[in-house]
Amino acid sequence: MTAEAAEAPTAPAPSYGRLIPVTVHFDDLDALGLLHNARYLVMAERAWTSLWNERGFGGFEGDWEAAGDFCNAVKEQRISYEAPVTRPGAYAVHLWLERLGNTGLTFGFRFCSADGALTYAHGTRVLVRLDAGTLRPAPWSEPFRVVGRELLRSAD
Known part of the structure; x- marks a missing residue:
């Protein structure tokens, strides 16, 4: 067992949400050979986009009106780092919804x-769905909400 694996907190395989594969490349590491702190959030963003694309929701292609539910903005994000990632290679981002509101959500x-057994970092991100014309909060579409409810973490 590597020193890195021995230090990372162990978690049971996820019984909720989705585990999305991601790759850490050599150039994602900082001068100390650690995964740069900002890259964790970039990887979470890429995993989130991958999950929704897999579910039939396309990403932004230059037209905010056509973007629909992808016309959203980050309101808040939090992250805690548990153990360093010191090597390039195959990892994953475990995603779920904590809350699905009318115009916002917390994943x-x-x-x-x-x-999914070892946790290196964890956090939350709050998104707000925006109206493309006014940039004011707008409700999520019903198809988005249907998929979102499947990702909700149960209260227990």
Whole structure:
């Protein structure tokens, strides 16, 4: 077992949400050979986009009106770092919804080993759906809400 694996907190395989594979590349590491702190959030963003694309929701292609539910903005994000990632390779981001409101949502994430067993960082991000014309909060579409409800973490 590597020193890195021994230090990372162990978590059970996820019984909720989705585990999305991600790759850490050599150039994601900082001068100390650690995954740069900002890259964790970039990886969570890429995993989130991948999850929604997989579910039939396209990303932004230059037209805010056509973007629909992808016309949203980050209101808040929090992250806690548990153990350093010191090597490039295969990892995963575990994603779920903590809250799905009318115009906003909170998703949770864990940056973890590829099998989800080791947690390196975890956090939340609050998104607000925006009206493309006014940039004011707007309701999520019903198709988006249907998929979102499948990702909600149960209260227990």
